Every structure is written in structure tokens, then in C-alpha cells.
Amino acid sequence: MIGPFLLLSAADNVLVARESAAEGTDVPLEQGSVMLTRPIPLAHKIARRDIAEGEKILKYGMPIGIATEAIPAGAHVHVHNIRSAYTPTHMLQDADGVSAAVAQ
Amino acid sequence: MKGWLRQDGRKGIRNTVVVAYLVECAHFVASKIVSGFPEDDVQLIGFPGCYPNEYAARMMDRLCTHPNVGAVLFVSLGCESFDKVRASEAVSASGRPVKTLVIQKAGGTASTVQMGRDWVHGVLAQVAEVPRVPMGVDELVIGTVCGGSDGTSGISGNPAAGKAFDLLVGEGAACIFEETGELIGCEEIMAERAVTPALGQALRESVQKAERYYATLGYGSFAAGNAAGGLSTIEEKSLGAYVKSGDSPISGLIKPGDLPPRGGLYLMDVVPDGDVRFGFPNISDNAEIVEMIASGAHLSLFVTGRGSVVGSAISPVIKICANPQTYRNLSEDMDVNAGDIIEGKRSIEEVGREIRDLVVAVASGAPTKSEALGHREFILTYKSFEPIGPACLPAA
CATH class of the missing domain: 3.40.50.2300 (Response regulator)
Known part of the structure; x- marks a missing residue:
């Protein structure tokens, strides 16, 4: 796929940023174009299509976690809306309480 | 050489x-x-x-x-x-x-x-x-580790290291990958690559042991920087890490200090046996590097996305940078720029070939970046292991 997002496997429901993408960037998806509602840093993921709560997240064609809420197409997919099927993910909190893992 | x-x-x-x-x-x-x-x-x-x-x-x-x-x-x-x-x-x-x-x-x-x-x-x-x-590539033992991982590690640095491993295994070298705690979620696909079904079961059990061990400790092998770099879960980190093993069949399962008996690809089980006794299996990347050196590694391939600067005592470390932004920031510490793959400048095969050639150059005496800078990190702590089982090293 040309552009700032990579599809790593045909089965995937996420795309990976191959460069940092600014908020407001238009991203063409199969179901139509979406506008990024937050900046997506290099190597972070967005939803390729609408993902339901409880659905498996597929990257490399394999499950990397489970959606903890409904994730609309084009939204950032990360520690705030998916969880491990194995052990919980821990992360630093910034002084203002915002997760360093999400805020960039 | x-x-x-x-x-x-x-x-x-x-x-x-x-x-x-x-x-x-x-x-x-x-x-x-x-x-x-x-x-x-x-x-x-x-x-x-x-x-x-x-x-x-x-x-x-x-x-x-x-x-x-x-x-x-x-x-x-x-x-x-x-x-x-x-x-x-x-x-x-x-x-x-x-x-x-x-x-x-x-x-x-x-x-x-x-x-x-x-x-x-x-x-x-x-x-x-x-x-x-005179020394041949088939006499080398090479380890691979990833540290300071981010979302680029699994799409550039680790696949390139895996390609280098395929080339080196093909030339008869013994190659070791490790950290079963970072293979959680990969156990089934990995077991299918074992040279015997009994070894496949041993590989599966080693990852299940790691999962139990980390669950008891309450933290997986997942650092804050992993999440900042775009990794969301341990299984996502695992799948990215797993690809640095390449595509060769898996010839055996060893524990720290066991020497690979011949060329081929080996998984090192670094998680202690028995009850949790001495804390985290590997308190930092250098503990894993030291364990591969104890199993005879002449040198190690270290893939990093966030950017690690470590080397090691005894055996040189080749640093492969997965993230093009990190490479620009820390180029004085990095031996290989696998970020080229993400920017579309070079293929995984080309970078894998560069890593293979660099292995031979370093084995011939060329210093790595960390070696030239004087990095000689070393760490050794308490653990307990039982001897490997009969299924771990199938007779050839």
C-alpha cells in the first residue's frame, strides 16, 4: 500500500504507520476516506475498518489482542482500546495523568 | 576468517x-x-x-x-x-x-x-x-536479542535479522534466539517449525512456563517504552520479536550454558524452572546477551527500535536499528540502519545480507560500534534451572 500506512497481512484489521501522520490527514480505506482525529506516530496502528468490542485485533495476520470498546475505522488502536489475551500491559503515566503510551 | x-x-x-x-x-x-x-x-x-x-x-x-x-x-x-x-x-x-x-x-x-x-x-x-x-562460518555461534523495542522492530529490524539468520544457518552456523517470555502468543506457530513433534511440544511448554512465571510476577516482559513506540500488548511485541528467528527449522531447545551441538537454529529457554524464586527472569537485555555468550555465542545481533546503546563483555554486539528516526538520532551507536526498509530505500533481503556480511567482518576482527566505544556491559544474577530434557536436542 502506498502512503503513510502499511497493511502487513491481508487478514489484518489494523494498519501500521510507516511515518508519523498528522491530525487531520485523510486516509483512504476500503470503506471510504477517513480523517485522523489525532496524530499517529511512526509504527502506531489505526483501525482498517470498524472493529466491534470484543473482536480480535489482527496484525501480521495473527491476534495481538482484543478490542475493549468499539473502534471506528481510522481511529488509533493502542493500549487505551485493546488488551492482551495473555498478560496485562503496564505503562508510565505522565504527571498530568495522561498515559505516556498514548500521548506523544 | x-x-x-x-x-x-x-x-x-x-x-x-x-x-x-x-x-x-x-x-x-x-x-x-x-x-x-x-x-x-x-x-x-x-x-x-x-x-x-x-x-x-x-x-x-x-x-x-x-x-x-x-x-x-x-x-x-x-x-x-x-x-x-x-x-x-x-x-x-x-x-x-x-x-x-x-x-x-x-x-x-x-x-x-x-x-x-x-x-x-x-x-x-x-x-x-x-x-x-583458519575458521569457517560453520564454526560460529551467533545469538540474537531485541531490546528497546517499538512498532518498527517487528517490520524492519527483526525480519532483517531473521533473513541474516537464514543465510548463516544455511552456511552451517549455530544461531540462537531467546526470551520465551517474549514469545507468548507465538507458541503454536513456533512448535510447527520444530524438527520433531517431541521438540515442538518442548518449545510449546517453554513458552507456557514463561507465561505462568510472568503471571506470578504480575508484569509481562513489556516496558513503558514499548507502548510509547506503538506496541500495545505482549503478543504484539512477541510476534515482532519472533520474526528475528527467520524461517529455518528449529533444531533444538537449550538453556543458558548449554552449547549447541552442531549448526542450526536453537531456542534458548531463559525462564527459570520451578517456583518463582529470584525475581524477574532477565532484569535487562544484557542478562540475555550474557546467557547466549555462556552458550558459546561469538557475537550477538541486537535489534532496537527505541534505541539501545549497550555492548557486552566477551563477545561483540552488532546493533541493528529498526527505526529510521532513531537511527538518525543515535547513528554513532548503530551498526546497521534497517530503518531503510520502512522508508522504502532497501529490501529486507538487502539489509539481511548486510548483517550477514557484517557478522563475517566482525568475526574477522573488525570492531562493532559498541566495541569501539568501549561498551563492555555485563550482568549475572541468581537463577535456577533443571537440565534440558531428552526431546530438546533430537539426534540428527
Whole structure:
């Protein structure tokens, strides 16, 4: 796929940023174009299509976690809306309480 | 390629004099001895604990008789429980010069430092006489580790390292990948690559053990920087890490200090056996590097996305940077820019070939970036392992 997002496997429901993408960037998806509602840093993921709560997240064609809420197409997919099927993910909190893992 | 020929037939790509402290109380004196030789290949390793530990003793034996090591000076305080007599006998039996200094008997700090420096000075001339003989890629043992991982590690650096592993295994080298705690979620696909079904089951069980172990500790092998770099879960990190094993069949499962019996691809099980006793399996990346060196690794491939600067004592570390932004920021520490793959400048195959060629160059004597900068990190802590089972190394 040309552009700032990579599809790593045909089965995937996420795309990976191959460069940092600014908020407001238009991203063409199969179901139509979406506008990024937050900046997506290099190597972070967005939803390729609408993902339901409880659905498996597929990257490399394999499950990397489970959606903890409904994730609309084009939204950032990360520690705030998916969880491990194995052990919980821990992360630093910034002084203002915002997760360093999400805020960039 | 030429290697220093050791008595057991193995060949080293370096000819290092190791100074090893046998308890933290002897660390300072040992480091003062080493600091007297800034221009020579004299390196510090050691074990900090005062209580005995079979794993640490075995690791120390393996490290001090590693093919890259030419001679060993042990520095003991005197009252610690480390069995220095047995350790010295093991090194001596390997044909290497060895000396043990006991600070409590040698007159104290300054006296021991002087005696140690005098011995090292003499032994440097002695190890220079060790013959260098032709060495093939099929005699190399190579480890791979990833640290400071982010979302780029799994799409550029680790696949390129995997490609290099495929080339090296094809040339007959023994290649080791490790950290079963970072293979959680990959156990089924990995088991299918085992050369026998029994080995496949052993691989599966090693990852299940890691999952139980980390669950007891309450934290997975997942650092805050992983999440900031775009990784969301342990299984996402695992799948990215797994690809650095390449596509070769998996020939065996080893534990730290076990030597691969022949060329091929091996998984190292680094998670202790039995109940959780000594805390986290690997408290930092260098613990894993040291374990691969104890299993004979002549050098290690270290893939990083966020950016790690470490090297290692005894065996050189080749740093492969997965993230093009990190590469630009830390290029003085990075040997290979796999970020080119993400920017579309080079293919995974091209970078894999570069890594394979760099392995041969470093084995031939070229210093890695971390080596030239003087990085000689080393860490060894408490663990407990049972011997590997019969399914782990299937007869060829």
C-alpha cells in the first residue's frame, strides 16, 4: 500500500504507520476516506475498518489482542482500546495523568 | 576468517583476558585491575552474590572457558561462598592461564590491584602466543536479542535479522534466539517449525512456563517504552520479536550454558524452572546477551527500535536499528540502519545480507560500534534451572 500506512497481512484489521501522520490527514480505506482525529506516530496502528468490542485485533495476520470498546475505522488502536489475551500491559503515566503510551 | 584455537577445538574471534570478581565486595578491586589496561583487551565480569548458586557457578565456568577468552584472573574477597577452587580448576583444565587473588590474604586493596596488574601484564604476552588458525562460518555461534523495542522492530529490524539468520544457518552456523517470555502468543506457530513433534511440544511448554512465571510476577516482559513506540500488548511485541528467528527449522531447545551441538537454529529457554524464586527472569537485555555468550555465542545481533546503546563483555554486539528516526538520532551507536526498509530505500533481503556480511567482518576482527566505544556491559544474577530434557536436542 502506498502512503503513510502499511497493511502487513491481508487478514489484518489494523494498519501500521510507516511515518508519523498528522491530525487531520485523510486516509483512504476500503470503506471510504477517513480523517485522523489525532496524530499517529511512526509504527502506531489505526483501525482498517470498524472493529466491534470484543473482536480480535489482527496484525501480521495473527491476534495481538482484543478490542475493549468499539473502534471506528481510522481511529488509533493502542493500549487505551485493546488488551492482551495473555498478560496485562503496564505503562508510565505522565504527571498530568495522561498515559505516556498514548500521548506523544 | 581466522580464530584463536582453544584446547577443546573451538575457535575464538577475540582473545580477551577476563578479570572476574566473585562477590560484589571484590568488584572495585577487580575494576581497578582492569582500568590499568586501557589499550589492551582486558575485560571485567563478575557475580555480585555472596550466597551460592549453581546456575551462576555454571555460567561463570562457561564464560571463563568461552572461545573468545584467553586467560582468567579471579578476584575473591575471601569469605564469600563462591567455589573459587572448583572454578579455577575448570579454567585450568581448559588449557588457559588462570590465577586467583584473595584480597583478605593479599594485603588489601592496593596490594591486590598491584598483584593483579602484574599478573595480567605477564599473561597478555602469553595469550598473544595462542595460534590463529583458519575458521569457517560453520564454526560460529551467533545469538540474537531485541531490546528497546517499538512498532518498527517487528517490520524492519527483526525480519532483517531473521533473513541474516537464514543465510548463516544455511552456511552451517549455530544461531540462537531467546526470551520465551517474549514469545507468548507465538507458541503454536513456533512448535510447527520444530524438527520433531517431541521438540515442538518442548518449545510449546517453554513458552507456557514463561507465561505462568510472568503471571506470578504480575508484569509481562513489556516496558513503558514499548507502548510509547506503538506496541500495545505482549503478543504484539512477541510476534515482532519472533520474526528475528527467520524461517529455518528449529533444531533444538537449550538453556543458558548449554552449547549447541552442531549448526542450526536453537531456542534458548531463559525462564527459570520451578517456583518463582529470584525475581524477574532477565532484569535487562544484557542478562540475555550474557546467557547466549555462556552458550558459546561469538557475537550477538541486537535489534532496537527505541534505541539501545549497550555492548557486552566477551563477545561483540552488532546493533541493528529498526527505526529510521532513531537511527538518525543515535547513528554513532548503530551498526546497521534497517530503518531503510520502512522508508522504502532497501529490501529486507538487502539489509539481511548486510548483517550477514557484517557478522563475517566482525568475526574477522573488525570492531562493532559498541566495541569501539568501549561498551563492555555485563550482568549475572541468581537463577535456577533443571537440565534440558531428552526431546530438546533430537539426534540428527
